[in-house]
Amino acid sequence: MCYHSKIFVVLVCSLLLSISTGWAYTEIPVDNGGAVTGQVTMKGDDPESLAYNLALFPDPAFCGRISTGTGWRLYDQFQVSADGALQNAIVILEGIHQGKPFTMPPAVVEAKDCIFSPNTLVVRNQQEIRFLNMDPIVHDIQLYETAPNGSSIIFHRPLRMNPYHSMLEPQDHDHRPGEPLIDTFQFTKGRRIFLAECGQHPYMQTWGLAVTNPYYAITDKDGRFTISDIPEGVYSLIAWHPWIGGILEMKVVVLANDTLKTQFIFDAPPIRKNSHTTMVKNPHFSFDAIGRDGKIVPDVIPDHEVQNTPHHHH
Numbered sequence: 001m002c003y004h005s006k007i008f009v010v011l012v013c014s015l016l017l018s019i020s021t022g023w024a025y026t027e028i029p030v031d032n033g034g035a036v037t038g039q040v041t042m043k044g045d046d047p048e049s050l051a052y053n054l055a056l057f058p059d060p061a062f063c064g065r066i067s068t069g070t071g072w073r074l075y076d077q078f079q080v081s082a083d084g085a086l087q088n089a090i091v092i093l094e095g096i097h098q099g100k101p102f103t104m105p106p107a108v109v110e111a112k113d114c115i116f117s118p119n120t121l122v123v124r125n126q127q128e129i130r131f132l133n134m135d136p137i138v139h140d141i142q143l144y145e146t147a148p149n150g151s152s153i154i155f156h157r158p159l160r161m162n163p164y165h166s167m168l169e170p171q172d173h174d175h176r177p178g179e180p181l182i183d184t185f186q187f188t189k190g191r192r193i194f195l196a197e198c199g200q201h202p203y204m205q206t207w208g209l210a211v212t213n214p215y216y217a218i219t220d221k222d223g224r225f226t227i228s229d230i231p232e233g234v235y236s237l238i239a240w241h242p243w244i245g246g247i248l249e250m251k252v253v254v255l256a257n258d259t260l261k262t263q264f265i266f267d268a269p270p271i272r273k274n275s276h277t278t279m280v281k282n283p284h285f286s287f288d289a290i291g292r293d294g295k296i297v298p299d300v301i302p303d304h305e306v307q308n309t310p311h312h313h314h
Helices: 013-021
Strands: 034-043 050-053 072-075 090-094 107-112 115-117 120-123 128-133 139-146 152-159 181-184 193-198 205-210 216-218 224-230 233-240 247-254 259-267
Touching: 034 090, 034 247, 090 205, 090 224, 107 120, 115 205, 120 216, 128 139, 152 181, 216 224, 233 259, 247 259
Parallel strands: 034 259, 107 128, 120 205
Antiparallel strands: 034 224, 050 072, 090 216, 090 233, 107 115, 128 181, 139 152, 139 193, 193 205, 233 247
8 A cells, every 4th residue: 555645646655666676786887977956845834843841751851951941852854944945855866777886875873962863864775774872871773664554673772871971061062972783774575764763762863765776865955966977868856855745756867968957846744733743831741740840951052952943934
């Protein structure tokens, strides 16, 4: 069963089923290759950030160093500029089975100040992934492969406490990585979308996509991307973002020594209320209940911030 969206003609399963035929790719010299460049934007109002009551999760004081100052930690699903440029969308070329070397940068996720970074990640099947803990607390790595017809866990392991950084010295931001957690992606049943989440602190998330060739890009803060050294041919160009319920796809003709300019425009997803979209006072789940006198104070020091709930109107 595939996920249908009236907004998108293309089905998410087109991303999934292409994997079932295998991961075959042949490296060949690419002379006079072409390129595809463009921008990904989102129109409409992006939803409020997800809000997590710090009293409900471990380590509220440490993780609250980046928070609203009222006991809530926010997770921003979209990084969108005032003019709609969408950062951290993944753009891939599908239908290309030979081309430039298929080498991938190391897949590394860093846990620092109770944030996973990067926000989105591109990997290949059976690639090694490393999780680095920069925090003086324990994190719980849960890595899932996801699909509209069900998800499956890839692995679930604790990420040991960083021995070099002390919670007693919050001003110390000389974060050094502790012992890394190392494992391997092993996708099944044609799945290729994954979520890395901390089981202790669910506002720590990294989403990603497995690719079958080296022709991909992640959009920058201006929503822009470039994919180069493409053999001449006709391909599918696909844009995906983990928090938008579908994909955008276009057929592209890539010519030798030529740069094709493109644009993807996503509609902002509909606003859906759930337990993490509203900050509500609840005396049963307050900092008074855990003996902190209602106070979690964010650090206003480099790399820390007092969070709020921005809205972007496009």
